[in-house]
Amino acid sequence: MKNNFINKVDIEWFKQGGGVLPNGKHPDAGFCNGGEKIWFWLLATVGVVLCITGLVMDFPLFG
16 A cells, blocks of 8 residues: 555656657656556545445444
């Protein structure tokens, strides 16, 4: 998980469009690129929300 925090290398990766823009430069991203990190945090957040809403559905008189 320590590799999935956004840092300044990822900001540069996003500015260059991940290497798909027509400027021809492919930025170095290290272990994980910015897109993978955003995808990780999106899935982690949605997974926690899904677990919480599942608990509410399992126990409707929970609160």
